[in-house]
């Protein structure tokens with residue numbers, strides 16, 4: 408398979424926007440390349456799966472599917488956050504599979520996974536029982552099986568790290584810690600106090616019909632803001648404002664995040680038809696910070712948008728060469744959740760974001776189609792999308808390391 412991957416061609420996508428060109432179109436649709444990418448990028452990187460406030464109490468757990476892997480994140484009896492595979496070591500059933508509410512109409516649909524609070528996990532299939540650390544504590548009718556050792560059997564442990572309230576997992580237990588690589592981002596967004604914010608209105612779209620990288624590129628690049636979103640994005644133009652041009656952080660080897668600033672004409676602007684933030688500004692922001700939007704990406708899965716009154720975060724989980732699972736949610740200070748009419752204002756904010764989605768999502772679907780065309784070209788980039796070649800460089804480093812390591 409890998410003999411068909413041309414490293415020389417991939418290397419042309421590395422470097423700054425001034426000289427780099429787009430990745431070869433097949434990286435957005437080829438099933439063989441997709442398998443290679445899961446292996447070279449997702450098998451050893453920190454993948455965001457959720458937020459700390461989803462597992463506040465002992466026994467709280469949630470399910471996630473980073474890179475298609477069924478995973479459970481839980482606060483164990485010592486109140487530590489643990490991550491483990493949901494795959495039962497017996498016959499491969501997922502211990503957090505949700506079998507409730509199944510009827511003749513939906514029984515063939517993709518399995519849903521549970522979240523909630525538990526004292527243990529019991530596989531629904533044969534009732535093997537695992538404690539909150541994933542250790543097997545019970546397996547009925549197995550005592551005559553001479554080759555079976557209960558102590559050696561359990562849910563596979565997965566490395567976990569929390570950064571600013573975001574929970575990341577890594578399938579490589581020897582991976583370097585994530586935190587140090589995020590120092591620049593940490594510094595740039597300290598005043599948003601991301602760790603203290605609370606997730607509101609989380610939603611998951613299971614089958615988004617375009618490659619995961621198209622989603623990342625669309626979220627992060629500011630070039631389209633004044634074009635595709637002409638009108639509704641006018642308060643924060645692609646180019647920035649006089650005296651404060653839009654910009655992206657320098658992205659250097661060892662950096663674990665890319666981020667950009669889109670200054671706005673208005674203080675406390677917002678992505679809704681009023682152009683104004685609907686909630687009070689976050690308490691520690693400077694005037695400069697209240698006059699810009701920040702887009703951040705912790706590759707390969709976490710996107711964070713930060714604005715005057717709130718933040719929002721997406722996780723992007725590839726499910727196939729031309730599909731991904733997208734989860735999204737808002738982040739607000741806890742006290743804002745108590746303000747009168749919070750629910751009504753949130754509804755207005757969500758409707759505001761809907762205007763953008765109705766332009767971005769069909770654009771991304773059409774881009775997927777275009778990149779599968781015999782006429783698909785390799786991009787040249789504007790300075791307003793300089794983050795895409797940064798992302799390409801990060802990807803190509805992973806591809807190269809994987810190709811050379813074989």
Ligand SMILES: [Fe+2]
Pocket residue numbers: 625631632635636763767
């Ligand atoms: Fe957009």
